[in-house]
Amino acid sequence: MQPLLIYNTLTHQKELFKPLTADHVGMYVCGPTVYGDGHLGHARPAITFDILFRYLQHIGYKVRYVRNITDVGHLEHDADDGEDKIAKKARIEQLEPMEVAQYYTNRYHVAMDRLNVLRPSIEPHASGHILEQIELVQALLDKGFAYESNGSVYFDVRKYHEATKKYGILSGRVMDEMLSTTRELDGQSEKRETQDFALWKKASPEHIMRWNSPWSVGFPGWHTECTAMGTKYLGETFDIHGGGMDLMFPHHESEIAQQTALTGHGPCRYWMHNNMITINGQKMGKSLGNFITLDEFFTGSHALLAQAYSPMTIRFFILQAHYRSTVDFSNEALQAAEKGYYRLMQAYKTLKNLAASKSSSIAVNDYMQKCYDAMNDDMNTPIVISHLFEMAKVINTVNDKKATLTQDDIDAMKVVFDTFVFGVMGLKDESSVDNSALIDGLMSMVLEMRATAKANKDWATSDKIRDALSALGVTVKDGKDGAVWEIR
């Protein structure tokens, strides 16, 4: 088993990964809220943890990867009334809420498939786990870390923090100070403290998504779904919890609080957070209105895009930066990624047809181990890619007959490409997809050249073209109005 170091947000350092159960890994990643199309920001965590998922499996772990679909209970930050995002959108569009959720879930899946993001082992829906969430809320009430107020239930942050001194351990928030300086809430609020968060919300009359509970007809709070579903499918403690950095507070901090209040310990051992994608230096996000959807990238249909960018270009672009760094979007950077990706794919094709020699004139370093080393160092995909480019240079040099490689060395390089480019990093060659339009174009061009030859009575050339096409399985039929062709 490879010694994998991963950066743990909880301890602020890289730690050697050791699973709770030998050879098995339980991993939970916060998935999308399905109330809109996925944008580039959604691709980052999906791809980041897809790499981790692939790599853990590659080095021999059996992985259960849980990534949820948030289809209820994610409250809108800028909403006046705490209305559920799904419900709001649904009412505007006059659709059943679940219809909206399903629609965007389907579209999310298509986009992820195109990005070659593997489906997780379990993809639980929050709406399918209302009972588990109610049980969670009840357990917190029983433990005394939550209180009911007017049909809603809130987590008692002050009580929790005084008992454990742990609210803020992930995000670095200084709770002692926040709690002592908090001013009194006015009588209108249901909450005792401003930082208390909702576990269960009583539904307002116009709120469409609602479920029965011991406290009111309502819906679960923002943070309960991940705790409930993570516990259900991965246990009281699991190995890795991932998500975007923007979820660190309050979402993940609150997950820790909920689990710690119940069990005395947090939900997982390693917290991993991917950084944001920025556009002109600003976070790309739904709420900021500056996002570009994945479909828009694939088709180039957005004012900021100079051209369309293929799914693999997007994937490569994201992998060229370390997952904990911010990445700024720009056409220039994307075009550079596109060219670099093409160069890598070309090198692989060249490698497959490379002629072997009796000896290698250049030392083929241990690229395999170098790539493992880079991956083991907190998933340093940029370094993996740099090694692959070095290999590309070697391949091209040999192809130019300026160096030689033995068959063993060539085979070894193929294994590295297969393992890291296509396996671990999940890239794939896009060039061979649907080229019927290309064939049509090529055929009309070839037949036009043949027509020119015929017009010049250059029968040798025109026959040579017809025979060559025939050998490829293409029949040319000369008619009055020119030639037509068909593939036998």
Place this chain on the structure above:
RNA sequence: GGUCGUUUGGCCGAGUGGCUAGGCUCAGGUCUGCAAAACCUGCUACUCCGGUUCGAAUCCGGAAGCGACCUCCA
């Protein structure tokens, strides 16, 4: 105001106390009927100010810029 993070060459983006990251762009060259590709060469950086050190972009302290989250509201 708080917390976390970040500041590298024309652009993107890694990184270790001393030794070439890599990609893209640009210029010159090899090759080539032309072009493209490939290869070679060049341009060459580490926000600022102090400190530690024989030596720091890399460690420590300070400042500034930038970003995310929070501080208001569920």
